[in-house]
Amino acid sequence: MAESFVLNTGARIPSVGLGMAKTEPGTVGEAVYAAVKAGYRHIDCAPAYRNEKEIGLALKKLFEDSVVKREDLFISSKLWSGNHAPEDVPEGIDTTLEDLQLEYLDLFLIHAPVRTNKGAIRTAENYIPLDVPATWGAMEKLYDSGKARAIGVSNFSCKRMEDLLAIARVTPAVNQVESHPGWQQMKLRELCRSKGVHLSAYSPLGRPGSPAFTGPSFLSNPIVVSIAEKLQRSPAQVALRWGLQVGQSVLPKSINETRIKENFNIFDWSIPEDLMSKFSEIPQIKTLRAEFVVHPQGIYKTVEDFWDGEI
Numbered sequence: 001m002a003e004s005f006v007l008n009t010g011a012r013i014p015s016v017g018l019g020m021a022k023t024e025p026g027t028v029g030e031a032v033y034a035a036v037k038a039g040y041r042h043i044d045c046a047p048a049y050r051n052e053k054e055i056g057l058a059l060k061k062l063f064e065d066s067v068v069k070r071e072d073l074f075i076s077s078k079l080w081s082g083n084h085a086p087e088d089v090p091e092g093i094d095t096t097l098e099d100l101q102l103e104y105l106d107l108f109l110i111h112a113p114v115r116t117n118k119g120a121i122r123t124a125e126n127y128i129p130l131d132v133p134a135t136w137g138a139m140e141k142l143y144d145s146g147k148a149r150a151i152g153v154s155n156f157s158c159k160r161m162e163d164l165l166a167i168a169r170v171t172p173a174v175n176q177v178e179s180h181p182g183w184q185q186m187k188l189r190e191l192c193r194s195k196g197v198h199l200s201a202y203s204p205l206g207r208p209g210s211p212a213f214t215g216p217s218f219l220s221n222p223i224v225v226s227i228a229e230k231l232q233r234s235p236a237q238v239a240l241r242w243g244l245q246v247g248q249s250v251l252p253k254s255i256n257e258t259r260i261k262e263n264f265n266i267f268d269w270s271i272p273e274d275l276m277s278k279f280s281e282i283p284q285i286k287t288l289r290a291e292f293v294v295h296p297q298g299i300y301k302t303v304e305d306f307w308d309g310e311i
Contacts, residue, residue, distance in 0.1 A: 017042025019251035076107035089138035108148035124295030182218025
């Protein structure tokens, strides 16, 4: 299994990256440093996680210590909901670049199909209608300028992808979504594959325990556990390896160095085809339902509205 996938830009995105999340101050920088030393080459960031300055300091130290060079890393980040207006998109990436102490991003994504007025608190009642053509046009200019060497989206359903592809001059390189054995996204995966869009999983382990995620953890599913036992691997490693074998990059989140290393140890073995076929028997439950976007007077009145019925 290759350690990277080729994007439609010709660039390579690492198969395994370190996903970020909101954590206690002082923990993320150490995790980034440890991950890169362990072999990770993709760090997935976002202003929403409120730790890009800390990540920037860690990257600076990695470069100063000659652990890696900038060109060795693949750094991605995302456009915040308050910067969707075309005139605000450049500010969105400039703030991220300043915080990360970088001159360019390898990938810049629209974080989600939610938009607020600039400076507004991100609550369901404050969401305003999207203008994806206008926002994407501004993203395309960032691509043209070289500040973002690839552009894409996150949390886009099949319908939203089709609508975007219909108007895009620059085809999105990536759609970053929830995808794991318990929510396999087969319809979306096939659509993206047919259009040359790479699918990347921000929750390849399901993020059990996160307040935004509900439902059971698939990591305790008997099929996953049985396969893990047969291969003498952890359920998490099996889930991540499944992701690679179906063609998606994975972004497991952890600040624990032992777990960071374990999550990266998925390249020198594989899941046999007879066991891969067992994953189709796992019940499919979307755990990131995103009830927080729903409001009776808001843009999204139901969870089904937000996901275009694809839940």
